[in-house]
Amino acid sequence: MRRRGMMAGLLLAVLMVLSGCGSSFPADPEGTLENVRGGTLRVGASMNGDWVRINASGSGGLSSNDVQGTEAELVKDFAARLGAEIEWVAGTEQVLADELKHGGLDLVIGGLDDKTPWVTHAGTTRPYAESRDGRGSLHKHVMLVPLGENAFLLELDKYLMEVKAEQ
Known part of the structure; x- marks a missing residue:
């Protein structure tokens, strides 16, 4: 009988803790989704064939017309869904991953x-597309997001899976 009382007390304590947590799962510790929705989506773009092409005019920052390709179009549609403007930043994978890690993207x-x-610098989406390289190796494509920004990641994953289902 005493054991049941202890178990009931433990269960009650767990329920109280969980009810105090609210329903904000998944969460973004840095508020990425909240900041992007109706605001600005800061996107790092690294040139890579048909996935990302950058045609910079050389005058100041990049516009959405300067960044093209399969992934660029996905990002433009995702940003529109969130009511966000895009701030594009071009660079190498290494520079962009480091900028993402430190909160700049x-x-x-x-x-x-x-x-x-x-993956030590960033979270990844679920693979949303596949391609084969010239050697026949299969590549499952992902995008990078800030580590721990799970609400933003979930929103992006849902969008990418919807697009994949429509194809």
């Missing part, structure tokens, strides 16, 4: 696959 694209070495 919300998303990195560049034809990356699920074997990207940047």
